[in-house]
Amino acid sequence: MLTGSTTVLLLDDNPLDLESWSKGLKDCSSNYVIVQSDGVTPAIELCRRQKFDCVVLDLDLPNSSGFEVLFALAPDRRRPETPMIVLTRLVSPVLHRMVLEHGAHACLVKQRTTAQHLHEAVQGAMRSASRKEIERTD
Numbered sequence: 001m002l003t004g005s006t007t008v009l010l011l012d013d014n015p016l017d018l019e020s021w022s023k024g025l026k027d028c029s030s031n032y033v034i035v036q037s038d039g040v041t042p043a044i045e046l047c048r049r050q051k052f053d054c055v056v057l058d059l060d061l062p063n064s065s066g067f068e069v070l071f072a073l074a075p076d077r078r079r080p081e082t083p084m085i086v087l088t089r090l091v092s093p094v095l096h097r098m099v100l101e102h103g104a105h106a107c108l109v110k111q112r113t114t115a116q117h118l119h120e121a122v123q124g125a126m127r128s129a130s131r132k133e134i135e136r137t138d
């Protein structure tokens with residue numbers, strides 16, 4: 001990870017969404033380093049090999065679910081190892097509540113989210129994770 005950079009893993013099976021959100025985050029801040037993945041298994045492997053400041057994931061993936069990544073990265077949902085944000089096209093209050101209960105910092109609906117909203121959510125998730133890390137060391 002570069003000094004002063006924010007490394008984000010984007011998981012989405014739609015290449016246009018991956019490019020759009022990557023560009024949008026970089027337009028919000030030149031400090032972003034974006035790593036893209038279009039599958040659950042590669043995303044989990046990437047997270048095992050590399051530390052990300054935040055993971056942004058879609059839930060609706062072919063042959064799998066973004067919940068697999070959520071559960072892998074948040075074995076203790078009160079203290080996820082990596083800040084996570086769900087960015088999905090699915091509009092369901094029950095689903096959104098479940099995502100938050102399982103360790104995600106935010107659940108955003110793609111159609112209602114701008115790059116600025118995503119940027120703010122990433123920054124908020126990282127601040128929240130920093131506070132939790134401080135609490136663990138106290």
